Every structure is written in structure tokens, then in C-alpha cells.
Amino acid sequence: MPARILLIVTFLAASIVVMAQDDRRDRTAVTFEELYDEPYSVNKLFIGFQPLYGEVFATNMNAGFGVEASYYLKDKADFKAHFRMPYSSSFYDLNRDLAEKNGNSSNTPAGFNYFELGGTYHFKDVEETSKTKMVLYKTNYKGNTWASRVPLKAEVPAKVRKIYGGRLGAIFWKSTVDIDRALEAQDLTKGELVDSEGVGIPLTFVDNLGRTQEVKVFSNLSSTGLYLGGSVSWIRNIAVSFDTYEEAVDDGILTLYFDILYSPGLSLDPVQYQGADYSVDAIDTSALGFRLGIDGKFNRTLSWAYGGEVGYRPSIQGQSFFAAFKLSIPVFGTNLNYKVESFGQ
Secondary structure (H helix, E strand, O other): OHHHHHHHHHHHHHHHHHHHHHOOOOOOOOOEEEEEEOOOOOOOEEEEEEEEEEEEEOOOOEEEEEEEEEEEEOOOEEEEEEEEEEOOOOOOEHHHHHHHHHOOOOOOOOOOEEEEEEEEEEEEEEEEEEEEEEEOOOOOOOOHHHHOOOOOEEEEEEEEEEEEEEEEEEEEEEEEEEHHHHHHHOOOOHHHOEOOOOOEOOOEEEOOOOOEEEOOOEEEEEEEEEEEEEEEEEEOOEEEEEOOOOOEEEOEEEEEEEEEEEEEEEEEOOEEEOOEEEOOOOOOEEOEEEEEEEEEEEOOOEEEEEEEEEEEOOEEOOOOEEEEEEEEEEEEEEOOOOOOOOOOO
């Protein structure tokens, strides 16, 4: 019975809020003046610092910082370079941290690092008519006044630049690998790791206190590969002036993409333990993968950007899934035009 009463009260409260929003006195028609609508007038170069990225990667979870730059070559192509790495092993490079604290192998744990360089050729770059929704804002909407209200929006006609592109690039990354987890993912045991004489790696050891402990081994995995795919981008660059509200801008650049990943240079180092090298040939790797991604930024001198990816990265079989997000603050944009007119006296 109390649950039913609570449900009824919640429903009534929601109904009152909806009716209150429908009866708002400021919900009146507005007039606007177009200040500009130029989706082809965007900055050529964007450079963003990423104070935070996070990656759920089955081979090695990690988080840290990065730098990303993109350059637009007229309406022909655009290029991107990206680098990221953890701040430290403890923040946040999971396998490297585990190897340094608990590992018994002699391999020097590699810090996770990721490089990407590529470009997109614009097969089709067209301008279409569309609409966009502008948030109506006044300067007196401050603090709690703005936080407590549902913003009104006005729909205005706007041009949109749509780009269909073909993507090609190179990717390099390196990471510490938990060999025990890799073996478990493929239903293998440490007995599969053998030295030059075919002797398997010991399963246990006796510590300084005379206790029998399990041998925990780590190694390093490096990947050099390519990506090939396609993308579609939407660019709006419009500003309007309303009669009773502040000016509004929609200058978003949104890109969706899909890539096939191929890493012919996928190398897992042998495990080093007590002066001997133990082969990891029994552990299978997969050179193929794919990803779906999204990138968004704004055509401004100083702004922010976001991005995300999900897919299967070439790596150890059974440990290929990854999902990543990137947040760039700040992002600097420029059209690289520093020329000014000069006149003789």
C-alpha cells in the first residue's frame, strides 16, 4: 500500500511540473537575424590537451593524459595525430603497477603508450539545408535562476556541411601484459612456457620467510599496425541574434567513423625468470580487429572536445575488447591566416 501511494504522489508531481512548463509565460514566438551561416569557414588547425582519458582494455586497463592535433586541408582532406599515456604506473597503468609490486619475472614492465597518425580523404563534401535548435538565454538567467529552469529552444534554418571520407593511418602501442591472465583466457597453464631445453617455468617459489608462493609472471606486448575505414562528418557554423535573447551559436563538428585494424607487427616478449628466457609461443595473438568511434569539437579559438571508441583491438586472443573515452580541455583553434593588408603612403 505505501508503495502504491508513493507511485501516485510521484505521478501527480510529475504532472504538475509538466503543466507548469506548458503554461510558461515566456513561451512566446521570437524573431531572429542571421549573423553568419558558413559551414566551410572553419579553423584549419586544432590542438587539444587531454587531461583525462580512460580505457577499459582487456589486455591492460589504463587512464591518463594525451595530446591530439587535427588539420583540415581545404575541402580535400583532414589529418590527425594523437598520443596518450598514463600519468604513472599507480595512476593508472594496471598491469605495470601489478608487475612492479607483485611480479616475479625479470622483464622491465613497459608503461602503456599509444601513438596514432592518419588522414581522411573527402570523397564527398557537400552543403545541405537543415535546421538547428538554439537555446534561448538572457543575461539575468544566473545562478539558481538558470539552474532551476528548463531552457526554451528556438528552431532556425541552418546550412550543414556533410563530409563522406575514407580513412587510413598507422597505430603503435605498447603495454605490460599479465601472462597468468593471458594463459587463463586461452585455457593454458604456465607449463606451456618452456625454456630452450623444453623445461617449463616453475609454478611456485619459496620466499625469504620460508613460505611457498605462486610464481606471477609478466611480459611486454608491442603492436605496430594500420587502420582502414570510413567516416561521415557534420559541420555547422551559424550564429543568430534574437530580439529579446542573447546571441546564439551552433559551431559543432561531429564525426562518426568505422575502421578495420590490422597489426602485422604484434610482438610478445619472452618471459625472463631467474636468468632464463621462457617462450610465449603457446599464447595466441590476433592481428585483426575493428573499432567504432565518435569525435566532437567546436569551431572556436578556445574550446573543448570529446571522443570515444569501442571495438576489438589486435592483441592477445581473448583480451582484445576495448572501450575508451577522451576529454580535451582546452582545445586551441586557428585558421593559420596571419596576413594583413598593407598600403603604400
